[in-house]
Amino acid sequence: MKIETTDPVSHPELIFYRRCTIDLKTGKQTMEDVPCQNLEDVLGGFGRSFQMLAKREIKRAYCRENPLIINTGLLTGSSAMTGLRTYFSSYSPIKGSKAGLPAAMWSAGSGKFGAKFKWTGLDELILENCAEKPLYILIRETPGGPQVELKAADHLLGLSTHNKIMTLYQEYPDAHFAAIGPAGEHWETVFMGSVALSTVNQLKSGDDKLRFAGRGGMGSMMGYKNIVALVAQSKDKNIPITAPVKEVHTQVIQGGGSARLQPIKRGGGGGTWAAYEVMQPFHAVPVNNYRPQGNDLPEKLFRENVEKEYDIESAACYRCGITCHNYIYDRNDDGSRGDFIAKFDYEPLNLMGTNIGIHDAGQAGRLIHLCDNFGVDAISMGVTISYLLSYNERHPEHPLFNGATFGDYEKIHELISMAGEGKLPGVGKGSMRLSQLMGETDYAYHIKGLEIAAYQPETNPGYCWAIAGGHMSMGSYGTLIREGLSDVDSWVKVITEDKLHIVGFDLIGLCKFFDITQGIGTDKIATILKSDFNLDVDPLKIKAAVRRSFLLGMALEFRQGYTKEEFSLPAEVANNPNPNIDLPNVSSPEFMTELSEKVWAVFDKELEDVL
Amino acid sequence: MQITVSLHGVIRIDRFKLKTLTYPDGSRVQKVIDDLQIPATLLGTILINKAHAKSTDILHDGDTLMILPLLEGG
Numbered sequence: 001m002k003i004e005t006t007d008p009v010s011h012p013e014l015i016f017y018r019r020c021t022i023d024l025k026t027g028k029q030t031m032e033d034v035p036c037q038n039l040e041d042v043l044g045g046f047g048r049s050f051q052m053l054a055k056r057e058i059k060r061a062y063c064r065e066n067p068l069i070i071n072t073g074l075l076t077g078s079s080a081m082t083g084l085r086t087y088f089s090s091y092s093p094i095k096g097s098k099a100g101l102p103a104a105m106w107s108a109g110s111g112k113f114g115a116k117f118k119w120t121g122l123d124e125l126i127l128e129n130c131a132e133k134p135l136y137i138l139i140r141e142t143p144g145g146p147q148v149e150l151k152a153a154d155h156l157l158g159l160s161t162h163n164k165i166m167t168l169y170q171e172y173p174d175a176h177f178a179a180i181g182p183a184g185e186h187w188e189t190v191f192m193g194s195v196a197l198s199t200v201n202q203l204k205s206g207d208d209k210l211r212f213a214g215r216g217g218m219g220s221m222m223g224y225k226n227i228v229a230l231v232a233q234s235k236d237k238n239i240p241i242t243a244p245v246k247e248v249h250t251q252v253i254q255g256g257g258s259a260r261l262q263p264i265k266r267g268g269g270g271g272t273w274a275a276y277e278v279m280q281p282f283h284a285v286p287v288n289n290y291r292p293q294g295n296d297l298p299e300k301l302f303r304e305n306v307e308k309e310y311d312i313e314s315a316a317c318y319r320c321g322i323t324c325h326n327y328i329y330d331r332n333d334d335g336s337r338g339d340f341i342a343k344f345d346y347e348p349l350n351l352m353g354t355n356i357g358i359h360d361a362g363q364a365g366r367l368i369h370l371c372d373n374f375g376v377d378a379i380s381m382g383v384t385i386s387y388l389l390s391y392n393e394r395h396p397e398h399p400l401f402n403g404a405t406f407g408d409y410e411k412i413h414e415l416i417s418m419a420g421e422g423k424l425p426g427v428g429k430g431s432m433r434l435s436q437l438m439g440e441t442d443y444a445y446h447i448k449g450l451e452i453a454a455y456q457p458e459t460n461p462g463y464c465w466a467i468a469g470g471h472m473s474m475g476s477y478g479t480l481i482r483e484g485l486s487d488v489d490s491w492v493k494v495i496t497e498d499k500l501h502i503v504g505f506d507l508i509g510l511c512k513f514f515d516i517t518q519g520i521g522t523d524k525i526a527t528i529l530k531s532d533f534n535l536d537v538d539p540l541k542i543k544a545a546v547r548r549s550f551l552l553g554m555a556l557e558f559r560q561g562y563t564k565e566e567f568s569l570p571a572e573v574a575n576n577p578n579p580n581i582d583l584p585n586v587s588s589p590e591f592m593t594e595l596s597e598k599v600w601a602v603f604d605k606e607l608e609d610v611l
Numbered sequence: 612m613q614i615t616v617s618l619h620g621v622i623r624i625d626r627f628k629l630k631t632l633t634y635p636d637g638s639r640v641q642k643v644i645d646d647l648q649i650p651a652t653l654l655g656t657i658l659i660n661k662a663h664a665k666s667t668d669i670l671h672d673g674d675t676l677m678i679l680p681l682l683e684g685g
Contacts, residue, residue: 259652260681269621269653269680277620278655278682478682482656484663582661 001074001123002033006534009541012036017048017071017123020148022137024225025064025129029148034124039537039545040507043520044073046106046468047507047549048124049089053104054556054611061093061102061221062187068127068221070117070178070230073509077118078532079239081249082320082511086114086178086197088218091560094191094380094430095216095450099561103449104553105216105468108506109178111197112318116176116232122146131226134185136168141234153228158182160373161196162208164229169203175233176203181375184219185228186422191429192380193219196372200318207340208369209315209327214377215469216450242531248524253321258513261324263314270303271314271326272346275454277302282481282582284456286355288406289390290445290570292456294580300359301349310361311337312344322513328365341365342372347471350454351382356389357406367409367416374420376428379469383451384431385415387444400438401426442571448562453477457569458578458587461595462495464567465603467503467553475502475516486584488594495595496602503553504546521546548610554603555610564600568592612636612672614643620680622649634670641666643676655681 005014016033023029040047049069058066068090075083085108092105117125120141125148136153139146156164161181168177177198184193194214202209213219222228241249252258262268276298279285285298292298299305306312311331316323325345330338342348342365352371353364371378389406392399401424404411419427426434431451435444445452447463453471455478457463462476471477476499479485485494501519505512508520515524521543529535574589585591617629626647634642640657644666657664658677670676 255652260655264621264624267650267652274620274680275682278679281617281619281658281677281679481682484656 003533003535006536008036008042008535008537009039012038012042015042017044018121018146019124019126020122020146021126021128022148022150023128024131024135024227027150031145031148039541040549042074043507043542043545044071044076044123044509045085045087045108045507046089046503046553047545049087049106050104050549050552050556052126053089053091054552058091059101061091061096061217062224064129066091066221068218068225069124070127071124072114072118073507074533075528076509077115077237078509078528079241079245080510080514080528080532081252082110082317082322082514083509084110084112084114084317084320085506085509085511086117086213087506088195088213088221090218090221093187093217093220093224095448097449097557097561098563098566101560103560103562104556105218106506107195107213107215107218107468108472109195109197109211109213110317110511111176111199111211113176113178113197113230113232114509115318116234119234119237120146120232122148127225127227130224134226134228136229136231137227138172138231138233156228157185160208161210161375162202162373165196165198165202165210166206168229168231169198172231172233174235175231177229177231179229179375180219180222181373181420182422183374183376183420183428184223186428187220187223189422189425189428190376190419191217191220192377192384193217193223194375194377195219195222196375201315205340208372209340209343210372211317212372212377214379215472217377219375239532244527245531248527249321251524252514258322258324258515261322261513263323265314266323271324271344273303273326273344273349275346276350279481283580284459284481284583286350286454286456288357289355289386289443290456290572291578292580297359298354301353301361301364306361310341317511320511324513328361330362342368347454348378348382351379351386355382355454356386356412358409358412359407363409367413370413370416370420374416376416376420379453380430380451381416381419381427383445384427384434385412387431387435388415388427390443391438391440394440442575445570447569448557448566452570456581457573458581458585459583461491461569461586461592462499464569464596465495465500465554465599467550467557472506472512473500473503473553475499480583480586484584486586488591488598491586491595492598492602495599500550501543501546503550504542507546507549519543519546551603551606551610555607558607559611564596567596612638612670614670614673615675616643617675617677619677622653622678622680636672638670639666640664640668640670640676643670644678649678653680655679
């Protein structure tokens with residue numbers, strides 16, 4: 001990256017992202033310093049990639065004109081805590097309109113790949129066309145700038161995400177990696193392939209402690225292009241942390257949202273897993289395809305119960321003080337720590353656990369582990385499986401596939417394995433397509449074609465206006481439980497003003513836990529930009545850039561054939577209201593009609609001039 | 612007055628799950644929070660008789676006060 005101004009708002013054209021574009025069919029590479037067009041271009045991530053995708057008319061995800069854009073944010077690899085994000089953007093194979101057109105999507109992941117990628121001197125890699133043979137891409141730091149090479153990858157085919165990475169690690173011990181699994185390799189029948197990103201914990205321990213850019217099938221897109229892995233080889237750049245940035249980090253750790261994600265032994269809330277215990281008093285933990293039963297079943301996966309049988313370890317990403325996630329291990333008979341099972345985050349835990357009738361932490365962990373190693377999005381897989389199980393519950397005489405039912409661990413394991421190997425397109429292509437095939441779409445818990453997160457839709461009407469993953473692109477999922485807001489006007493403000501700002505983190509390269517309640521339009525971010533890059537930016541301008549990026553995402557949805565009717569909650573919510581959820585009703589047809597009218601009254605005006 | 616206090620999640624650690632406590636009439640929720648030394652960084656949702664409430668709300672005899680940590684997802 002080159003920065004030749006202190007004013008990125010007035011002079012974005014004086015900030016340059018170093019981009020390599022590869023035509024995978026011919027092998028031709030173009031390395032160039034690309035001037036930014038506006039502040040969202042400067043900030044990076046999907047702020048850049050969606051502007052590029054907007055220039056393409058794409059009717060099918062699996063077409064040669066659909067690029068895969070791999071990039072970073074301005075703060076990826078910087079001194080900022082959580083500055084680790086890599087972004088993968090394309091028109092998605094899984095998220096699509098009823099008109100049959102694919103939606104523009106991005107997916108974000110942590111681990112150390114993003115920083116290593118940035119430290120090669122490259123900011124952005126665009127993959128055009130498809131390679132004729134399986135390849136991996138090596139990006140190297142050299143004295144003359146970043147070098148990009150295409151390498152044969154036949155020896156990696158069929159390997160799990162973890163084994164691909166560990167194989168490459170043998171050859172490149174000073175690199176970090178992004179890899180697809182068998183699921184992405186079987187892109188024709190798996191639309192939910194993820195991209196695995198290596199971590200320091202993984203490479204040191206040899207355990208499959210991966211991170212993922214999971215949502216939207218970006219791993220399937222990589223597989224379609226015949227790219228099975230990326231290697232970023234560079235020296236670590238430990239940028240000195242200045243006093244102002246240190247102060248910002250102290251604020252991040254001690255105040256605001258991230259304090260609650262800290263380990264319990266540090267006085268924190270113990271990670272995202274704690275969501276179980278907050279939602280259960282309201283019977284709002286998803287159970288058996290999003291049908292909470294008003295009982296204590298979810299408590300089996302409360303931390304205090306899991307710890308009776310399993311070992312739990314808190315863990316942090318590289319150079320991050322938030323330490324938000326947990327690993328689960330078996331416990332040996334002598335009480336010592338046994339084998340690593342999986343990383344425990346709330347979403348995969350619920351969607352591979354309670355929501356499919358699995359109430360044993362070890363079993364849930366093993367299903368998560370399976371998804372991770374096949375390289376499949378645990379959210380989309382979990383929700384598609386839960387649809388299938390609910391179908392089989394309604395149709396015991398004519399069940400789908402192996403007849404799996406809620407809680408049937410062995411059969412669920414078989415379903416995931418077969419889908420991950422590309423042998424079960426009914427599952428691999430996601431819940432929207434499966435439900436359309438079966439003619440029972442009410443019970444499919446997707447919105448606009450992408451499976452929702454592990455929050456009951458009854459608690460989150462904001463899901464309808466998320467432009468990417470339901471909880472990564474609209475931060476309204478905790479609002480009802482946290483604040484009890486039950487009037488339409490409050491929800492209009494939540495959706496159109498407050499909670500869309502969560503997407504800002506997916507421009508700039510930071511994890512959302514940096515400041516989940518405030519977004520990136522803050523003095524904290526302005527301080528880091530000044531300290532690391534000598535950039536003077538008004539936080540309000542940053543906020544405006546985030547909003548423009550969000551609106552572009554929404555405008556692209558309409559261009560790809562979505563109608564306003566598709567901005568709606570799963571039909572079962574209205575057609576068969578669940579009496580067990582003990583919260584104000586913010587999802588009735590009447591509420592949603594009034595909410596939609598008022599939300600569109602705000603967005604319609606702004607969308608007019610976007611594309 | 613007597614109130615029932617129900618604590619959830621990590622807020623229970625070194626405290627309790629459910630207890631009946633005695634407070635002077637007119638006591639506010641904040642008094643309970645202070646007495647239990649619940650750190651502000653952990654404090655999330657407050658419910659009185661299952662309705663969302665604030666720390667400044669006044670408690671009444673027979674109320675059930677629920678205190679939950681903040682909901683953060685991911």
